[in-house]
Amino acid sequence: MTKSTQPTVAFIGAGNMARAIIGGLLDNGYPANLIWATGTRAEKLADLEARGLNTGTNNDAAVLAADILILAVKPQIMKQVCEPMRATVQQRRPLIVSVAAGIGCDSLDQWLGGSHAVVRCMPNTPSQVQSGASGLYGNERVSDEQKAQAESLMSHVGLALWVEREELLHAVTAVSGSGPAYYFLFMEAMMAAGEKLGLGADTARRLTLQTALGAARMASASELDPAELRRNVTSPKGTTEQAILSFQAAGLEKIVEEAMQACAQRSRELAEQLRD
Numbered sequence: 001m002t003k004s005t006q007p008t009v010a011f012i013g014a015g016n017m018a019r020a021i022i023g024g025l026l027d028n029g030y031p032a033n034l035i036w037a038t039g040t041r042a043e044k045l046a047d048l049e050a051r052g053l054n055t056g057t058n059n060d061a062a063v064l065a066a067d068i069l070i071l072a073v074k075p076q077i078m079k080q081v082c083e084p085m086r087a088t089v090q091q092r093r094p095l096i097v098s099v100a101a102g103i104g105c106d107s108l109d110q111w112l113g114g115s116h117a118v119v120r121c122m123p124n125t126p127s128q129v130q131s132g133a134s135g136l137y138g139n140e141r142v143s144d145e146q147k148a149q150a151e152s153l154m155s156h157v158g159l160a161l162w163v164e165r166e167e168l169l170h171a172v173t174a175v176s177g178s179g180p181a182y183y184f185l186f187m188e189a190m191m192a193a194g195e196k197l198g199l200g201a202d203t204a205r206r207l208t209l210q211t212a213l214g215a216a217r218m219a220s221a222s223e224l225d226p227a228e229l230r231r232n233v234t235s236p237k238g239t240t241e242q243a244i245l246s247f248q249a250a251g252l253e254k255i256v257e258e259a260m261q262a263c264a265q266r267s268r269e270l271a272e273q274l275r276d
């Protein structure tokens with residue numbers, strides 16, 4: 001995409017998720033002057049201002065500048081943040097992109113006055129290092145051009161895949177939206193166990209992180225399934241076999257499935273509770 005065709009993107013809410021996307025966009029060369037970010041306290045936006053973004057506490061000003069309006073506040077306050085922006089959103093009619101868990105296109109559209117093109121995007125924080133994974137869904141008002149715009153934007157920070165039904169975003173949340181936390185938890189556990197086995201904290205940390213990176217890179221680059229790659233590490237009567245047997249005896253597969261079901265269920269609950 002050439003510079004002249006790049007849309008102006010305004011983030012309403014500049015917390016963890018927005019900052020991860022902004023960081024990824026900037027590092028990938030997205031012009032800072034085409035990015036707006038708002039928050040409740042100007043001083044918290046000083047670092048973004050210093051990187052050349054347009055920042056402030058006035059959501060309406062950001063809306064009026066936006067080709068793409070990214071709603072990145074917590075689901076619980078989305079309605080109270082959207083409703084006061086209604087008049088300016090109706091005037092400007094940007095493409096609405098919400099990254100909030102759970103909240104449906106219909107609610108967002110209604111809170112913003114109706115008849116809007118609304119994309120729901122479930123991103124994840126590795127967007128910060130351009131290794132994000134986003135699931136996208138657009139309502140019937142989203143044109144092919146707007147779909148291409150949203151996909152292009154999120155492709156700056158990683159993988160961007162469309163799902164056919166809005167309901168599937170609950171599953172995307174369980175896999176990739178929340179997924180980084182599962183891997184971080186696993187890293188924490190491996191680092192702690194490495195220390196218990198006698199390694200220094202720094203050594204346990206560096207070996208754990210490099211192993212996670214290596215396994216993810218290898219699985220991404222390989223034509224083989226992760227199951228096959230696992231078997232290649234697991235020598236019969238060797239060491240890995242004992243670790244895998246221990247995981248399986250503890251019911252790892254079921255533990256993971258139950259955790260992801262709980263995640264998707266919470267996403268459905270948020271949608272239900274916060275609907276009008």
Ligand SMILES: NC(=O)C1=CN([C@@H]2O[C@H](COP(=O)(O)OP(=O)(O)OC[C@H]3O[C@@H](n4cnc5c(N)ncnc54)[C@H](O)[C@@H]3O)[C@@H](O)[C@H]2O)C=CC1
Pocket residue numbers: 012013014015016017018038039040041059072073074075077081099100101122123124125177178
């Ligand atoms: N953190 C994550 O890994 C992911 C988060 N999400 C979604 O992203 C959204 C934001 O989550 P986080 O960034 O984690 O939360 P956060 O709490 O870090 O960020 C929210 C930001 O909104 C700002 N805010 C509050 N009221 C505002 C207002 N009236 N106007 C402008 N800004 C306002 C807050 O100051 C805060 O910085 C949520 O809806 C969440 O479901 C989606 C995928 C992953």
Ligand SMILES: O=C(O)[C@@H]1CCC=N1
Pocket residue numbers: 101173177178
């Ligand atoms: O935990 C949450 O609710 C958000 C949505 C997906 C990841 N973080």
